[in-house]
């Protein structure tokens with residue numbers, strides 16, 4: 001796993017050939033075309049992450065989802081990004097085999113079972129040339145990895161149909177993103193609506209898979225408990241669309257966190 005070292009531009013990984021994503025140049029930011037002449041930018045950002053799990057935190061509306069969209073190249077058509085985003089030191093188009101992105105919206109079909117949901121998704125996402133038996137094997141393994149094996153035949157549920165709990169639904173959503181074994185995994189609020197035990201379970205599962213598959217995970221997250229926060233290697237803290245801290249979670253300045261009214265107990 002690449003370790004992080006500080007320099008004047010922010011934080012960069014030691015060169016170990018691992019996967020990572022990097023924002024360079026102080027102009028990296030988002031321009032909102034709706035406001036003529038108004039440049040909305042991230043300034044002084046120099047960030048690189050590699051094979052680790054990074055928390056993007058900050059008050060509601062500070063730009064967490066927009067940062068993820070920007071890095072993933074999924075900004076709305078009325079916005080454009082400035083600056084450069086490099087993957088492994090190069091500008092490259094991220095395919096869905098490289099990058100998986102779980103957005104805030106739950107897009108599960110509530111009449112399907114867990115097994116059907118994951119099998120159908122494997123059929124659609126995995127390469128055409130892969131035999132069906134291998135696709136099913138991958139689906140079964142991913143279901144087990146997310147701890148959903150006992151709910152294989154349970155319906156997703158919703159609107160009067162009894163089904164999975166909120167935490168299990170989140171795990172199914174993550175499961176779908178893991179099918180292609182992406183190198184970069186972006187998660188927008190993976191623990192929203194979950195109690196602290198379920199949040200810890202989901203995050204520790206992601207942490208385990210990050211190590212197992214050598215993934216780099218960026219997760220926008222709200223008010224994690226100290227146990228959940230402790231699972232993250234790095235913190236990218238935003239305020240008013242600017243990065244005010246990027247570095248190891250253990251070195252995050254408690255005063256900064258408190259000034260943003262982020263309730264993070266000391267590690």
Ligand SMILES: Nc1ncnc2c1ncn2[C@@H]1O[C@H](COP(=O)(O)OP(=O)(O)OP(=O)(O)O)[C@@H](O)[C@H]1O
Pocket residue numbers: 029030031032040041042058059060061062063064065066067220241
């Ligand atoms: N760098 C930026 N420059 C200008 N506008 C931005 C920037 N980042 C985000 N915004 C705008 O701020 C608003 C909130 O952004 P976003 O949804 O990304 O925040 P968030 O932190 O994810 O919020 P929440 O925690 O409530 O989901 C959006 O309208 C977005 O277009």
